[in-house]
Amino acid sequence: MRQQLPKEIDPFRFANTGRELDGKVDLAEMPRLAESLRHTDGVVKVWMRFDIDDTGTPFMEGRFETTLSLTCERCLQEMTLPMEIDSLLGLVRHEKLAEKLSDQYEPWVVDDTELTDPVSVVEDELILALPLVPKHDEDCLPDEAKFSGDEEVEEKEAKPTSPFSVLSSLKTKK
Ligand SMILES: [Zn+2]
Secondary structure (H helix, E strand, C coil): CCEECCCCECHHHHHHHCCEEEEEEEHHHCHHHHCCCCCCCCEEEEEEEEEECCCCCEEEEEEEEEEEEEECCCCCCEEEEEEEEEEEEEEECCHHHHHHCCCCCEEEECCCCCCECHHHHHHHHHHHHCCCCCCCCCCCCCCHHHHHHCCCCCCCCCCCCCHHHHHHHHHHHC
């Protein structure tokens, strides 16, 4: 069972004690990401492991899974995008220390003075992984000739469709 993620953590302490987080976050809790989404229904499955590597660098290894609802820039219809992101972040106290991290790590700059909301890190990673120009994989422009092949429409209609029902579903689809 997945719990809601804690709102505040101390990542360095988590690394020292080798903690894991296994939880979920509602997409609705990520306002910056939401600007790119059609809706925020859904959750992100979050797994984070904190540890210290052989060189003494504290790090977070994470895996984030969700499905996002984006707008295809070609047909302007919804496209759902499943995402599975693996992150490896090195913990640093200051931006300036980020360049000392070994290449395998992206920096996670942790402010010394306050606890960190892990959700903001998950949100950052999802935003970084968004496609610059979201587009359906298939040629998706509305076109009656391609209608029968449209994957979004083939919602397991066992019955043969009459021309009239095709027309009516065309109308409701717009
Ligand atoms: Zn499209």
